[in-house]
Amino acid sequence: MTEATTHTIDAPGAVLTYDVRPGSDADKTPLVMVASPMAAAGFTTLAGHFTDRTVVTYDPRQSERSKLTTDTDPTPETHADDIHRVIQVAVGPGPVDVLASSGGAVNMLAFVAAHPDVVRTLVAHEPPLVSALPDRETALAAIHDVRDTYERDGLGPGMAKFLDLIMLSGEVPADWTDRPAPDPAQFGLPTEDDGSRADPMLGRGHIVNTTGYEPDYAAIKAAPTRVVLAYGVESDGLITQRGAMCVADALGIEATRFPSDHGGFLGGEYGQTGDPDSFAARLREVLDG
Template identity: 90%
Template sequence: MTEATTRTIDVPGAVLIYDIRAGSVADKLPLVMVASPMAAAGFTTLAGHFTDRIVVTYDPRQSERSKLTTDADPTPETHADDIHQVIQAAVGPGPVDVLASSGGAVNMLAFVAAHPGVVHTLVAHEPPLVSVLPDRTAALAAVRDVRDTYERDGLGPGMAKFLALIMHSGEVPADWSDRPAPDPAQFGLPTEDDGSRDDPMLGHGHIVNVTGYEPNYAAIKAAPTKVVMAYGIESEGLITQRAALAVADALGVEPTAFPSDHGGFLGGEYGQTGDPDSFAVRLREVLDG
């Protein structure tokens, strides 16, 4: 696999780290892979399937090698501007193709609205957009409860509630936040509070800002970007799958099924393995046409 070249860029409020892998075919569009809060390391296996293209990955400002230099909580618009600067520094003004997963898919919907013309094809894979769901009131209350639990009790209790929520299939019941809290130990999480509040998923306002974001559908439709709303075939009924379908409906596009689940592209990164070979085949099919 092509070795990555690592670079640093200063942006307002953060220092970002990004990686570039060279491509073997000159006329192929660069492929940018983004997630949030997952960092570039999560795309290592998938990037190895696209050695014909320049591949750009990066660590979001609250994750791993990148660092915040401000106390302000980043929003999807903040991340969109970060990604824009990374793309310009890495490969110029575009066009590029983009695979965006989870919170990265939310950030890239904000990107297309704010920076039309840069992205040729956006594959937005399972954005956790609670704001677009029919049960948004209960679901947003559940998200705020996750955030409040983390701020009050620490990582274990907060992450346990988060995992229970994202594993729930179907609409979120109105009394979800009033139900007994799950035991962190059942997820292998710490039960003691170490006092830290800088988790990239639950801290920095991430979970509330991402799930509550409302896409600018008019601006996205007006952009020349082909938007592909993707979901995993094993994610039936989960928040991220339901959100992908809802956004596809709002944009007037057909949702596109991908192999595996929310982490279908993972090949052992972060201890998770999806079906990266099949995922890469499907992604190439979508990008090629």
């Protein structure tokens, strides 16, 4: 696999770090891979399946190598602006293809609305858009409860509630916030509060700003970008899968099945392994149209 070159770029309120892996075929559309809060490292295995294309990855402004220089909590529009800056400096004005996963898929929906002529095909993989769900009120209440628990009690209790929520199949029950809190130890999480509130998932407003974001569906539909809403076959009933289905419905398209689950492209990064070979083959099939 071609070695990645690492670069930085200044953005309002942040210094962003991104990687470029040159492809063997200059005629192939560059492929950008984004997530949030997951950083570029999570795409290492998947990028290795696309050596014919130039592949661009980056760390979102609250994650790993990218540094915040402001106290302002980032929003999907903030991240969309960051991604636009990275694409311009890395590969020029476009067109590019994009695989966007999780919070990155939310950010790229904001991107397409704001920059409609840059992306040729967007594969939005399992966007956790609680705002699009039929049970949005109870689901958003649960999201706020996760955030409040983190701010009050720390990483272990907050992350335990988060994991409990994202493992829930089906609509969020009305009494979810009243149920006994899960034990962090059952997830291998710390039970003591170390005082830190810098977690990229639960801190900096990420979880609330991402899940509560309401895309400009009219602008997305008007854009020339081909948008593909994707979900893992092992994610049926989970919030991320339901989010993909509901966003696809709002855009008047059918969602597309991908192998594995929410982390289907992972090849051991962050201690998780999906089915990256099958995921890459499916992604190539979708991108080739």
